[in-house]
Amino acid sequence: MTTSEAPLTFVCRDEEQNTPSERALREGAELMFFGYRSFTQDPDKILSERDYGRAHHRALHFIGTQPGLSVAGLLDILDVTKQSLARVLKPLIDDGLVEQRVGENDRRQRLLFLTDDGVAFEERLSAPQRARLTRAFREAGPDAVEGFRFVLELMMDEEQRKQALTVIAGAKLP
Amino acid sequence: MTTSEAPLTFVCRDEEQNTPSERALREGAELMFFGYRSFTQDPDKILSERDYGRAHHRALHFIGTQPGLSVAGLLDILDVTKQSLARVLKPLIDDGLVEQRVGENDRRQRLLFLTDDGVAFEERLSAPQRARLTRAFREAGPDAVEGFRFVLELMMDEEQRKQALTVIAGAKLP
DNA sequence: CATTTATGTCAACGTCGCTGACATAAATCG
DNA sequence: CGATTTATGTCAGCGACGTTGACATAAATG
Numbered sequence: 001m002t003t004s005e006a007p008l009t010f011v012c013r014d015e016e017q018n019t020p021s022e023r024a025l026r027e028g029a030e031l032m033f034f035g036y037r038s039f040t041q042d043p044d045k046i047l048s049e050r051d052y053g054r055a056h057h058r059a060l061h062f063i064g065t066q067p068g069l070s071v072a073g074l075l076d077i078l079d080v081t082k083q084s085l086a087r088v089l090k091p092l093i094d095d096g097l098v099e100q101r102v103g104e105n106d107r108r109q110r111l112l113f114l115t116d117d118g119v120a121f122e123e124r125l126s127a128p129q130r131a132r133l134t135r136a137f138r139e140a141g142p143d144a145v146e147g148f149r150f151v152l153e154l155m156m157d158e159e160q161r162k163q164a165l166t167v168i169a170g171a172k173l174p
Numbered sequence: 175m176t177t178s179e180a181p182l183t184f185v186c187r188d189e190e191q192n193t194p195s196e197r198a199l200r201e202g203a204e205l206m207f208f209g210y211r212s213f214t215q216d217p218d219k220i221l222s223e224r225d226y227g228r229a230h231h232r233a234l235h236f237i238g239t240q241p242g243l244s245v246a247g248l249l250d251i252l253d254v255t256k257q258s259l260a261r262v263l264k265p266l267i268d269d270g271l272v273e274q275r276v277g278e279n280d281r282r283q284r285l286l287f288l289t290d291d292g293v294a295f296e297e298r299l300s301a302p303q304r305a306r307l308t309r310a311f312r313e314a315g316p317d318a319v320e321g322f323r324f325v326l327e328l329m330m331d332e333e334q335r336k337q338a339l340t341v342i343a344g345a346k347l348p
Numbered sequence: 349c350a351t352t353t354a355t356g357t358c359a360a361c362g363t364c365g366c367t368g369a370c371a372t373a374a375a376t377c378g
Numbered sequence: 379c380g381a382t383t384t385a386t387g388t389c390a391g392c393g394a395c396g397t398t399g400a401c402a403t404a405a406a407t408g
Contacts, residue, residue, distance in 0.1 A: 020311040020319070026239060027323070027342050028307045029213075029300065033232065034338040035326035036210045037253075039203075048397095053363045058207065065200060071386060079211075084365055086387065108374045108385045126203065133202045136328035137194040140321060145194070147314060147321020149201070152209035154310035164208040168201050222366095227394045245355060258396055260356065282354045282405045 042128030050095075055080075055088045060122040063098060063112045065171040070109045077167055097121055216302030224269075229254075229262045234296040237272060237286045239345040244283045251341055271295055 020028075043057050055078075062077050063069055069077075075085055089112075092098040097118035103109030114122060137145050153161055194202075217231050229252075236251050237243055243251075249259055263286075266272040271292035277283030288296060311319045327335055 018312050018316070020308055023345075024311065024319070025304045025307050026345060028311070028319075029235070029303055030338070030342050031323060031326040032210060032213050034334065034341075035329045036206060038330040038334055039206050048363095051362075055364060061203070072384090080364085081366065082386075083367085083388080087364075090387090103385095106375070106385080110386065129203055130199045132329050133199050134194055136325045137198065137202070138192050139328050140324040142192070143317065144321030144324045145198070145202075147318030148325035149205060150314040150318045151310045151322035152205040154313050155209045155306050156212040160208065160212055164204070167208075168204050171197075171200060222394095225393080229395060246353090254395085255397065256355075257357080257398085261395075264356090277354095280354080280406070284355065 039129060039132060042132075043125040046125055046128075052091070053088075055084070056092060057122075057125050059085070059088050059092060060097065060114065060118060061126065062167075064114050064119065064122045066167075067113050067172055068101075068111045070103070070111055072109075074112060076163075092118070213303060213306060216306075217299040220299055220302075226265070227262075229258070230266060231296075231299050233259070233262050233266060234271065234288065234292060235300065236341075238288050238293065238296045240341075241287045241346055242275075242285045244277070244285055246283075248286060250337075266292070 040054060044054060047053055047057060058078060059074065062074060066073070071082075071085070071089070074089075075082060078085065089098065093100060095117075096115055099113045099115050099118075100110040101113065103111050140148070153165070156164060214228060218228060221227055221231060232252055233248065236248060240247070245256075245259070245263070248263075249256060252259065263272065267274060269291075270289055273287045273289050273292075274284040275287065277285050314322070327339070330338055
């Protein structure tokens with residue numbers, strides 16, 4: 001429960017003129033590094049079984065949560081070049097994890113969907129991450145989770161945050 | 175201040191049987207992705223001016239906070255192979271940002287230090303990250319920051335967390 | 349003196365970003 | 379209708395950064 005054996009000096013309470021200490025900033029940066037690395041390590045292992053990488057997971061994730069996403073829409077979320085995405089998407093399609101359907105309104109569009117295999121593989125990838133989040137959220141408690149969310153949101157620029165929150169809120173699944 | 179225009183449903187309060195919702199888990203995972211990307215984007219730009227990458231920043235950061243770190247110690251923190259580190263460390267040394275000194279007790283060791291140029295460049299790299307953290311910590315408030323830290327800590331496995339907290343607590347600088 | 353440890357280095361490989369250019373099909377505009 | 383724009387795909391080439399496996403050297407250690 002308590003991980004504060006080595007007490008971190010994160011906070012610097014002086015109400016309005018609330019300025020984080022040098023130490024708090026360094027600790028925050030290092031926690032971002034260590035935390036993100038832990039968060040991604042399990043799916044990375046699974047992905048390497050199949051010559052996939054983290055980018056494949058990201059594509060599967062967002063196609064999964066937003067079925068019918070266009071290629072342009074996915075490019076926008078991932079913020080990579082068309083060529084980078086193509087090298088990820090093509091194998092996923094060839095391997096039968098992602099399916100493309102021609103758009104009904106706009107027949108230039110290739111709308112993206114997960115196949116059953118795609119859904120299964122995506123769930124296998126995200127299961128360990130969900131387990132990590134579940135454990136962390138449980139042990140940290142609802143208020144800590146609120147804080148976690150709040151700080152990560154504020155890490156983004158205004159515009160990125162707007163887009164990210166739109167994406168997060170716009171999931172078509174559960 | 176308030177970014178909750180699109181209210182996220184993060185928390186699932188049922189006291190003891192506190193289980194995060196499906197939606198909360200997905201949101202958490204996506205925030206990790208978007209947040210980390212935002213966090214690294216500024217230094218990434220600066221690094222690309224010089225044919226450096228994120229790995230160079232990490233090396234500079236940890237050498238900066240733990241001057242006199244051995245190569246093995248840095249390998250342990252970064253958890254990469256010797257060869258991966260070598261390809262990062264060599265240019266930093268050649269470019270005069272990192273200096274090696276033979277260990278006094280153990281003359282096989284090459285202890286790592288930042289040169290003045292190294293300190294300056296590292297500060298340039300981390301400045302935008304510190305600015306992000308400062309803004310986020312200020313706006314989110316001390317309790318949110320506590321929660322942020324707590325959740326990220328709990329994201330790690332027992333062992334990794336122990337090591338990370340040791341590294342974080344063991345900074346020889348401020 | 350033999351072994352282990354700390355470090356460096358070589359070759360080869362794969363993922364995943366990037367740029368720039370070009371091609372096709374479909375929508376849209378004048 | 380014809381010209382332009384849009385959505386997508388694809389080719390060639392490059393760089394960063396991770397991997398494995400093998401080998402070399404110098405210094406510490408038993």
